[in-house]
Amino acid sequence: MTDAIAPSRLRAALVTCSELPDLDPDDVPLIGALADRRVAATPAVWDDPTVDWGAYDLVVVRSAWDYAPRRDEFVAWARSVPSLLNPADVIAWNTDKAYLHELAERGVPTIPTVWLDPERNLSARAVHTRMPAHGDFVIKPTVSAGAQGTGRYESGDATERGLGIRHALDLLAQGRHVMIQPYQHAVDTVGETGLIFVDGRFSHAIGKRALLSGPYDADDASLYVREQLDSATATAEQLAVAEKALAVAAEVLPAAVKPLYARVDLVPDAVGSPLLIELELTEPSLFLGFDGDAVDRFADAIALRALRARVS
Template sequence: MSKIALVTAIAATGTDTDMVPLIEACARAGLAAEVRAWDDPSVAWTRYDAALLRSPWDYTERLPEFLAWCERVAAQSRLLNPLPVVRWNTDKHYLAALAERGVAVVPSAFVEPEAEPLPALQAFLSMHADAAEFVVKPTVSAGSRDTQRYARAQEFAAANHIARLLDAGRSVLLQPYLASVDRDGETALLYFDGVYSHAIRKGALLRPDTGATEALFAPEQIVAREPGEDERALAQAVLAAAHDALQLDAPLPYARVDLIRDGDGRPQLLELELCEPSLFFPYAQGSADRFVASLQARLSAH
């Protein structure tokens, strides 16, 4: 019997709503699964055939330490998703790599630590003169941590936010805030072993004149959703571009493609989640069992 570690973090204990349905699906399939924290030094990772990243959600504050742990575990067990994918996907500069491959990405500008905050922001705003609002976020972030929505009139407050991130040595991502999010939310499409499984709708997370969340992740309003054909087509294009960028020779065990619509109603990529995304098992009957079946097939093939 294969034995798999479901990887969380000490700080995230009890917060992963996917964990119970995943454990139950593993039990139904006869797959031995144990929940283990990545930052628990007592865990012997060689005891597991695979280490499945599920909710190591504090990695954004400890990225070098987390990636060093991933490297150690990849040498002792089978890290899912694989180490090169995790390294690439934990920094939102990957959006530029996908845009270069023709993917419809939400317009993105990057500000690096050596830049001057206010001139960089003003250059971005001049390029997006029609954007009434915009978003400031670190390139290494998850769950809307350190992410905030601003109106154009809040230029100086936003520049101060950028400065704080840059002073901490963190690169910054600037994007126009697409107003359709307040109406339509985000669509997240889930793929297991390259095959579409299900989708959900997330309500708007960023509210005007509210600070960034101090928790591991911002509270979310989630319902099941049937994606449009245009969303399905874009999600497939995103996965194909990621496979090209990463030079992969097989589908990934899991992927989540987060899309929003622009002012003309066309879907655009907000984020591609390949490291530790919520998979929203409670919103799609049978989804946890589909995922476990794909994991078993992968483990038995090696």
């Protein structure tokens, strides 16, 4: 790949947030790998007013994990940045989990979801009737990152059900749309599988178990919820669901949009069939350290995009 890059040095910004100004550790090896490909890559905080985004051949969103409370500002920033990957149209669509409703309507197997709209001014009783009558369930805002604002509740426990109602009402009172989903217990046993794609091609997979054990606690909120991680092997059925999700997203998004990266998070349903939890196209961890060639694959894709941006 190195010989294919023009002698003049290309420049790429790897976008992060102020809490991780030097990038998440998983992305740090990209800097050296890109240098080997004649691309000078530097971390850049997305809301730093001193950054000259136009000075870069390519801007790649990575660990910008603090955007959720300022989603409109983040989308506006994305629309102002030239040569952004993934591009602003993707970010605008993918930063609100309402996209899952679109995917489900087009045949992608997803977790059944009840959607609550703040404009309906729902009462506590109305929220109560929309919660599952049996089993555990999860409440979360449609705009969040890293499981922020998310809680798990037991439907048969009156105290926890009350906490769930209060959680939902608090989110709605803030003008936030809310999702209620049955908790998928396979997360506790089999765990989730994340399938990572680079330039539309499958790269590698990881297994993870989210540490979502109980009701939401605002005093315990952090940038993201830590997970237990391991490498994984994607099954043919998982790959089929992931590719279906990406194909449907390509139908919904503008034709010219070609995502540089994607992570498709799946969990088995009660009979073992994969369900989509999230299609991460904005700022997903790609868990590059869990596959020996993943950094090189991603660096190759970035370098090629940067070269194309330079000559276009």
